Amino acid sequence: MSVHKVIIIDDEPPAREVIKHFLKDHPAFELVGEAENGFDGLKLIQSQNPDLIFLDIQMPKLTGFELLELIDNPPTIIFSTAYDQYALKAFEQHAADYLLKPYNRERFEDGLAKALTLMNKSATPVATEALVQDYLQEPTHRLVVKDGTKIDIIPTEEVIRIAAQDDYSEIITAKGKHLKKQTMKHLEQVLDPKKFARVHRSSIVQVSQIEKIEKYGKETHLAQLKNGDEVVVSASGYAKLKELLGW
Known part of the structure; x- marks a missing residue:
């Protein structure tokens, strides 16, 4: 047995x-x-x-x-x-x-x-x-990341943006970057949709971190964030931002 x-x-x-x-x-x-x-x-x-x-x-x-x-x-x-x-x-x-x-x-x-x-x-x-x-019945207010034996708990309010990195998602904050073995689709689902937007298949941004948005290509825009990062915004992502920002 x-x-x-x-x-x-x-x-x-x-x-x-x-x-x-x-x-x-x-x-x-x-x-x-x-x-x-x-x-x-x-x-x-x-x-x-x-x-x-x-x-x-x-x-x-x-x-x-x-x-x-x-x-x-x-x-x-x-x-x-x-x-x-x-x-x-x-x-x-x-x-x-x-x-x-x-x-x-x-x-x-x-x-x-x-x-x-x-x-x-x-x-x-x-x-x-x-x-x-x-x-989850309500949006998560923190993300948990494991780095070797170290565990970091990141309040979502500190997240500037999230970028796709192969099988991982890279969470960018003012304090540094963290890799989380989770898909962008999952993070998009658990984050507060009133505060975070999937602006591109490879990018999620905290809307309050956007400084300005400019035309970038025929169907794309470029969002400049408060920390100086620039993120490409797809046509669907731009439509989502317009709705969130009330444009």
């Missing part, structure tokens, strides 16, 4: 104890670690390479979904959260299951069975972008 490695990431000790208690009756699952916040959880994932994570959402420092953004190939996830039924429906189809606190043994057993079925099928984990986008 193969044994699946499990970790628990939850800031509430009683919640972790409940999961550990229920797991004792399942020899096919081995608890290899637990963490009380997202930072420690990320280190644990990197060192243990678990098959299954019991993951809370609302945690200090780093939320469960921000943590997922930092994992390249997430394992099977069971959310263990106090979020209400309405919010959970958004990602029900992506996770193996969710456990709405407080839950009983029967509900736990059901979730574990779903996770086991998913793992035995060797299913490809769902892209974290889909998980995060379905969870």
